[in-house]
Amino acid sequence: MTNLAGIELGGTKCLCVLGTSEGGIHAQREIPTTSPAETVAAIRATLAAWTFETIGIASFGPLDFDPGSPSHGEIVNTPKPGWSGTKLLPIAADRPFVIDTDVNAAALAEGLWGGAQSLDSWAYITVGTGIGVGSIVAGTPLRGLGHSEAGHLRIPHPAEDHFAGNCPFHGDCVEGMASGPAMKARTGQAGPDIDPGHPAWGFAADALAALCHNLLPSLPQRIFFGGGIPLGQAHLLPLIRARLSRSLGGYGTTGRAEPMEDYIVPSTLGAGAGPLGALALARAALKAG
Ligand code: ZN
16 A cells, blocks of 8 residues: 555645545644745645655646646636745655646545546536536546636526626626625625525525536536535535526436436535545556656
8 A cells, every 4th residue: 555645725724634545544634724835834844744655736726737837836816815826836845746626636536436436527516715616527637728617607697686796807607606705795694604595595506507507518427516515505406406407408418417316416525525635636646657
């Protein structure tokens, strides 16, 4: 068994795990995400005490993955103060590494150890402070101009919804309509405190169903939901399923997504998807080396 290190770099905290290529976890340490210099130094100090072969870095984005780009391995243009331009590669020191977004990493973990083991293509949507989408096609994270940023897709704005959306870049994109901060702006309350019968949940489900509609015709065989809001609100996924089914209207092969209970599902790894995702990247680094 090979020891691996995984780093899940989140907006408020950072999880460092020492685990195995089989997904076992030996040790875990939580570090608050403060300034880039302080956080990166604390991660390196933690790693210095561990013995491992490779490292996986699963980070909030957006990230630059283009090896030919001067900003390769950097966090680019993030709204998180002080973090734009932060170089993450020094975290890896001299070890073989793979770096990817936290959602692509979680999606890969679903394929290795969770509910996507029998699939070729799937999506993992996290709904929390932001909305991130990891898309896996033929077992590999989707890449192109950048990485999947489908949380910022433009979606129809229901006429009866008077909330303008709060994405600083787009207003009423998916993230601007259904993220944790959007729900707070709509209701004045944090997600866990909002009554399940509050109409804001219906509007959030409208946005998330529209996101799923836009993803579905371009491949995923299943869509997993993770993050604090879907995992903490059992009533939300049924609302999304009903709207998605209605929206698809039985078109073409979209009927294969029925029954919706098997298509729109909660993450089978729950809160473990983050650290296991980082280990999945470290495992990929093992193969690459
Ligand atoms: Zn946006």
